[in-house]
Amino acid sequence: MSTTEDTDRLTLESGLTVRPWAEGDDLALLEVWGDPENAMHHQDRALLRPSSNDPWSRCIVAEDQGVPVAAATILRSSLHPDRLSFYAEVAPDHRRRGVAAEMLAILEAEASNCSATGLKARCAKRSAAQCFLKDNGFTKIQTTRRVIVQPGALRLPDLERTGLDLQEIATGSVELSRLVADYYNAVHDWDRAEMTVGKAQQLLLGDATGATGAVALRDVSEGGDGAVLAFAVSYTPARTEDPADVLVGWNPELDAAEAEQHIRSLLALLAARHPVELEVDDSMAPLKTVTDELIASGDAEIDFEAFIYAR
Template identity: 40%
Template sequence: MDNYTFRPWREGDDLELLQLWGDAESSGYDSFRAMFRPDQDSGPWSRTLVAEHQGVAVAAATVYETSLHVQRLWAYIEVAVDHRRQGLGAELFRRLQELASSSPSGVQVLRSKVQEGSAGASFAQAMGLGVIQRSQMVKVASGSVPEVPLRVDSSGQPMQVIENIATGSVELTQKMWEFYSRSHRWDPPAEISLGQVNRLFLSDEAEALGAIVLRDFDSSDDFSGKPPIKAFVVSYRPLEQELPGRQLADDEATEILLGYDFDDVGAREAIMQLLYVLVHQYPVILEVDESMEDLQVMINQLVKMGSAQVLDTTLVVAH
C-alpha cells in the first residue's frame, strides 16, 4: 500500500470521485454513495475514508450506524476499476474494521449489500462475509395477473373489500410495522415509535404516494369497528413524476411495497387479489425478500408464467 495514502472524507471528494467512477452499478450503490460524508459523531455516527494515488482520490469506504437496524454497522467500499485487484479494497476493509471498534454503540459487526454475481459479491466473500438475505427487484407486467375475485357470501354480499386509505393512518402504520418486523427477523429492527415508522415508510419524506388495503369481513373486528386489514400496498413516487404535468407511460412501472399478515392462511389469495387490481392498467415494481415466503411463492409463479421479470438480485452480506 506504499502507493496509496488514506485520509478522512472532505467536501468536494464526491465530485472528484464521481468523475472517475461514473454511474453506479445499481440504485442500491447510489444509496451507499450518498453516505460518503465528513465524519459524524451522532445522528448517526459515521466514518468515511478516502484513498489517494499520487494525490488523486481513487477509492472511498464508509462505516455507519443506523437507528432502525442496530445489531450491525453498514459498510461500503468503492474502488476505481483501474485500482482493483491490488489489495486496496482489502486494506480499506481492514481500516473500516478498526474504525468500527470506536462506534458509540459498541457494535463492531459489519454488513453490506452487493449485487449477485458482481465483483462486489466476490470481494465480500473473500473478506469472509456470508449471505444473510437475498432480495429481488421484480417487475410485474400490466394486465398479466389472473383475476382472483373478492369473496362473497351465499346471498352475494361482499365478504372482502379493497379501499383507499390515508398514508397517515395509524391502522396502516401498525400493519406496516408488523409486516416489516416479521420480514426482518433475520436482522431484527429496533423498537421505534409509530410516528417514526410512518416517517420512514409512509410519509412525504419517504415519497409515499398512496395506499390501498384489502379488508376481510370473515375476520374478527379488531380496529375501530372496521374489518381488519388482510393485506396492503403502498405506492412510491418515481422521481420522474416530480415534473409538472408528468404522467406515467403505458410501460412505465410504479414502485410498490406489498405487505400482508404472515400468520394468515389466506395471505397468498390476498396477494394475488391486490396484484390483479394494481397491474390491471400499469406495471409495478416491488422488492421481494426470501423472508417473505408467501409473496415470494406467488411472484415466482408469475415469473414462470412470463408475467413478471426479475430485474436484479441483491445480497445482504455480513460476518
C-alpha cells in the same frame, strides 16, 4: 500501513493515501468511477458522506497522488442495531491491490467501541464486490430483488364473493403506520429490526419518503371497516406506462397460506392495467412464492438482484 506527517492521513501498503471524506469528494469520485450501474448502486453511493457521531458513521477516501480513486464507509442503522453497514468502491484500475481490504481494516478499528457486533454489506450478483466479500470472511444471508409484474399477470379476485374490499388508506394513519412497522419487523428476523410507528412514518410513509398514496385489502365479510389483510404503498406520483414503485406487505398475524392468498389478490388488483415494481426478499416467503411463479411463467421479470452478506 504507516502514518504520514498529517495525523488525519494514512499511507496504505498499496501506496495510496487515506483521509477522511471531504466536501467535493462525491463529484471527484464520479469522474473516476462513472455513473452508477443501477438504482441499488446509486443508493449505496449515497451512503458515502462525512463522518458523524449521530447517527454513528465513518467514511474515508483513498487518493493516488492527490486524486480520489476509492472510498469506503461503515455506519450504524437506526433500524438494525446488531450489524454495521459497510460499503466500498474502488476505481477499476486500482482494484485487486488490496485497497478495499485495507480500508475495511481502518474502519473496523474505528468501530471497536461501537455496540454493534457484526458487519453487513450488499452487492450485485457476480460482481467484484461479491468476490471481495467472500474473500474477506463474509457469508451470504439474504437475497433481495426488484421485480416488475406485468399488467393482467394475475386473475382478478371476486371481491364481493370473497368478502374483501380494496380501500384507500391515509399514509399518515396510525393504523397503517402500526401495520407497516409490525410487518417490517416480522420480515427482518434475519437482521433484527427496531421499526416503530414513528420510524415507519419517517422512513416509509411520510411526505419526505415520496409516498403518494396507499391502499388496504380488508376483510369486510362481517361488516364494519374490517381488518387489513394486505397493503400497498405507492411511491409513484402518477400512473404511466412505466412500472409504479410500490411497497407491498401483509398482516403478519396471518399464517403463510393466508398471506399468500391475500398478496395474490392484492397484486392482481394493483397490476390489473399497469405494471408495478416491488422489492422482494427471500424472507418475504408469501410474496416470493407469488412473484417466483410469475417470473417462471413470463408474467414478471427481475429488474436487478442483489445479495446481502454478513460477518
